Amino acid sequence: MLSNLEQQPADALLALIKLHNADTRLDKIDLGVGVYRTGQGETPVFGAIKAAEKKLVETQDSKAYLGPEGDMGFVEALVPYIFGDSAPSLDGRIDGMQTPGGTGSLRLALAMAKRSGATRIVIGKPSWPNHPQICRDLGLDIVEFNHAAPDGTADMEGIRQAIANGQEGDVLMLHGCCHNPTGIDYARSEWDEISALLADSPMLPLIDLAYQGLGNGMEEDAYGLRRVLGSVPQALICYSCDKNFGLYRDRVGALYVMMEQAGQLAPVMSNAHALARANWSQPPDHGAAAVRLILEDKALTAQWLDELDQMRERMRQVRQTLAAAGRAGSVDLTPIGGQSGLFSIIPLTKEQVLEMREKHGVYMAGSGRINVAGLTMGNIDGFVGAIADVSG
Numbered sequence: 404m405l406s407n408l409e410q411q412p413a414d415a416l417l418a419l420i421k422l423h424n425a426d427t428r429l430d431k432i433d434l435g436v437g438v439y440r441t442g443q444g445e446t447p448v449f450g451a452i453k454a455a456e457k458k459l460v461e462t463q464d465s466k467a468y469l470g471p472e473g474d475m476g477f478v479e480a481l482v483p484y485i486f487g488d489s490a491p492s493l494d495g496r497i498d499g500m501q502t503p504g505g506t507g508s509l510r511l512a513l514a515m516a517k518r519s520g521a522t523r524i525v526i527g528k529p530s531w532p533n534h535p536q537i538c539r540d541l542g543l544d545i546v547e548f549n550h551a552a553p554d555g556t557a558d559m560e561g562i563r564q565a566i567a568n569g570q571e572g573d574v575l576m577l578h579g580c581c582h583n584p585t586g587i588d589y590a591r592s593e594w595d596e597i598s599a600l601l602a603d604s605p606m607l608p609l610i611d612l613a614y615q616g617l618g619n620g621m622e623e624d625a626y627g628l629r630r631v632l633g634s635v636p637q638a639l640i641c642y643s644c645d646k647n648f649g650l651y652r653d654r655v656g657a658l659y660v661m662m663e664q665a666g667q668l669a670p671v672m673s674n675a676h677a678l679a680r681a682n683w684s685q686p687p688d689h690g691a692a693a694v695r696l697i698l699e700d701k702a703l704t705a706q707w708l709d710e711l712d713q714m715r716e717r718m719r720q721v722r723q724t725l726a727a728a729g730r731a732g733s734v735d736l737t738p739i740g741g742q743s744g745l746f747s748i749i750p751l752t753k754e755q756v757l758e759m760r761e762k763h764g765v766y767m768a769g770s771g772r773i774n775v776a777g778l779t780m781g782n783i784d785g786f787v788g789a790i791a792d793v794s795g
């Protein structure tokens with residue numbers, strides 16, 4: 404029976420990790436998968452996480468099951484950071500549960516949307532490749548709109564049209580901040596407009612917030628999400644701690660649901676719990692428990708926020724340096740300065756991306772996406788030179 408299965412290509416993004424590791428060139432540059440790197444090219448464990456893990460080892464007295472919702476202390480501790488003092492949160496209209504990473508949250512949110520009658524997922528193009536992949540796996544139709552304008556800012560006409568064409572049964576997938584793969588976020592006035600349009604739309608917003616704090620700050624990066632939640636009756640929120648707590652392989656995420664009235668949450672959450680049980684039963688505990696311990700402790704919280712500030716500041720510097728380089732061959736690097744988060748797109752063809760890799764040892768996604776944190780003051784000139792070489 405199993406021989407009926409056809410060979411599948413390796414995930415293009417994850418395959419880059421192995422390709423880069425196998426390259427013996429000393430000046431190779433890894434701009435592939437989205438992990439933060441320091442100016443020395445390292446991805447260390449946060450000091451606050453190390454301290455919380457130590458505390459966890461010393462104080463944890465059981466590893467007995469917690470249930471499909473995972474560590475609810477973790478889920479609740481994140482609420483003020485994500486939702487602030489916005490009305491839906493204060494009114495008890497939001498409930499959540501722990502998930503294995505942001506991907507687990509997306510899987511659950513989309514499966515639940517499907518269960519409740521969703522047929523189409525409306526999604527900006529380009530998006531994180533795993534978004535359409537999960538939708539396809541669930542048998543959901545994908546409707547695309549253009550996310551990025553040629554000048555490196557958001558294509559507002561694209562989303563206006565998408566919302567105008569919205570139908571019952573549509574889910575609108577939005578990136579809360581640090582858009583993956585373009586780094587192009589909506590400006591505040593654009594979020595205001597999107598929220599107003601959604602107020603009159605039958606679409607259900609699903610907001611993927613996987614990079615809070617890596618753009619402009621924890622509060623600033625939640626602006627769009629809070630605006631949208633303020634104008635719609637229901638929404639799904641998929642959250643990841645994998646980047647802002649550096650917990651990547653520990654898979655730490657959460658799913659939140661907002662309903663019009665607090666009393667409507669129980670049946671929805673019971674479906675989310677049942678789906679979690681059928682998929683992974685219960686989420687892994689360790690990373691979420693470490694996050695909870697940080698957020699329960701003022702000093703550790705301050706340490707974590709400080710580490711996050713340093714990450715953001717370094718990425719800002721890399722962006723500014725790239726933007727200051729101006730042109731590299733036929734590529735205009737200046738829009739990168741106004742974009743945010745880990746990613747930006749260098750407009751290169753697939754062949755040019757391959758040439759970057761083979762000739763210059765620069766590993767970037769086939770879409771031309773780069774992880775800006777892979778650049779350092781030591782390799783940035785070489786990177787700009789390589790772009791000029793392949794595109795000039």
Ligand code: LMR
Nearest residue numbers: 416435436437438531583
């Ligand atoms: C990325 O886009 O590089 C990250 O979100 C990691 C992943 O799982 O793809």
